[in-house]
Amino acid sequence: MSELRWDPLKNSWVIMTLGDSRRPQQFLQKRLGPCDPQGSDYERLQMQDANCPLCSGNEGRTAPEIIACRPQGSAPNEPGWNVRVIPNKFPALRIEGVLENRAEGLYDRMNGIGAHELIIETPDHNKSLADLTEAGITDVLKAYRSRMLDLRKDSRFRYIFVFKNHGVGTSSNVSHSHSQLMAVPLVPPLIANELEYCRRHFQQKERCLVCDLIRQEQQSKSRIVSDDGNFIVYAPYASRFPFELMVAPLTHHHDFAQQSDQQLQFLARTLRDILRRLRSTLRDPAYSLILHSSPPRHARMGRPDYWESLPYDYHWHIELAPKLTRLTGFEWGYGFHTNPTSPEEAAEFLRSAEPESE
């Protein structure tokens, strides 16, 4: 079982494993190789080929699917799908139970109530998101949307994370291309901050901050990687990581889950292009893709005034960053990043990336 814990000095919540805590020996086992203290992702990638439970044909080895995209009209939990959503086998949070929010002296705790799902992006073990067709990526995005719309009916959940770690050691240790979704009973700190900064900007200017940022980027041009009239991709002015990218719709909207099929198709086109540019420029780097969208309306919790302006002041977007450097104590200890590659140069490299052969 896990629980959510809050510390007053950091004012932030942590998902904490209890009972089945990882013990020192388990960290040591991962350090057997001569190279990486955390074990190698590439080793895992090769190891898990044969018996991958996420592969087509092995549907019986996962929990029953929640939804799937089955263009061939096949039966649930059988081959024939191209996107499949299943509960995470080792969920950080569990969906059963009552949300108990209580104090423990100066601390706060909540039961680890939530949802944790895997979105399997392709039946093919050897394909990554960048290998899929535009239609294939669109189906993945539709699965995101569908699960977000379903889970926000549960009023216990105040935020739904959708993210993807490619080539990065994740808790699931699964190399088959997938995204993750988590529904949690609180709004995460960095989203709450963005909501706050966007709201302040809107109150002052009656304009969306992200719309303003996009206009400024379009004028200066130096940090733009692509702009097809539907979605813009640019390297943020204060990028925290080398080759960090902002992917945003040109049409203002606060909520990813309300995007049309057409918009998702435009997004798929943009993502496919940018993932392939990253791959050819940086030779298939590990990366993370992070969806930033607004919380559901019920998350406003007694602050209706605060959340009423949300459709106007927040602008959904995706953060995309290859993992080229390590976060050290300086970054996590002070919240202060150093970036050895300027966003202007990163954008220049990605703009001039040679298109990959199809």
Place this chain on the structure above:
Amino acid sequence: MSELRWDPLKNSWVIMTLGDSRRPQQFLQKRLGPCDPQGSDYERLQMQDANCPLCSGNEGRTAPEIIACRPQGSAPNEPGWNVRVIPNKFPALRIEGVLENRAEGLYDRMNGIGAHELIIETPDHNKSLADLTEAGITDVLKAYRSRMLDLRKDSRFRYIFVFKNHGVGTSSNVSHSHSQLMAVPLVPPLIANELEYCRRHFQQKERCLVCDLIRQEQQSKSRIVSDDGNFIVYAPYASRFPFELMVAPLTHHHDFAQQSDQQLQFLARTLRDILRRLRSTLRDPAYSLILHSSPPRHARMGRPDYWESLPYDYHWHIELAPKLTRLTGFEWGYGFHTNPTSPEEAAEFLRSAEPESE
């Protein structure tokens, strides 16, 4: 040259390299080994033994020392020291120049003015901080204090970071045991947050938040690793990382730089003990050590009321965390951590660690 850049969507500053940006090819070169995409720290460790510029005897290969602890009364930049402070060869920030803070449309920028120094903890290449004697560690802490007191005379600097990455790939790529110090023209986000939460607590209760946390930990006992009456070490209730530790003086004080020789000696004793416990429990893990102390008085910048209560409401401390897991997009993208080891179990393991033979 570098600059500091601020993004309104994150409301955070980043130190950005300009001009000598790291290019894609430089990231690829690091990926030559079969294992770790970021290259192996252990490889570096072995590589740099022979010609290490931080070793005793090679003083001429670094910039002239800023200060050194030379119990044998030897001449500057000659052997005979046991702690030596030098400017970083590849500083993220430079000390020369005028701090220009200006807008660039919606963004802000400052010249990359600051100091970046290395504190060499021992003349011996094969020793780590945990190998030093209590007196040796005390000398390292005195060097921290001395440099903080000196650099805060410069009113351009509003915060002085002192941190150490052991076994973690850092920008300097140097394996010889050292700490880093950076003076920057702003208060880093996580410190500003702590100052704010501590101030709110003090305003409400007229008590220090950290003092209250320590009292609660002493009552519950389950998360305490050691408490010798001078310094307490405990695993925080909402630890973000497995085996994360809080090291705090029992005597309330806001400012590390004002600690007495006696206090630094007590701290050295505690650090030595806890680093050796981590080493025996987790087999010399990579770790980061992060000093959290108050900003200098001139950092209050037109908000005298805000900073006047600082000596009462802030409590300096050290964050210590072995690097056993990787930060993924979930952590840096949402500011939300998952921790697979409960602090109660982590504390239990460290409490029962066998003492290393001397």
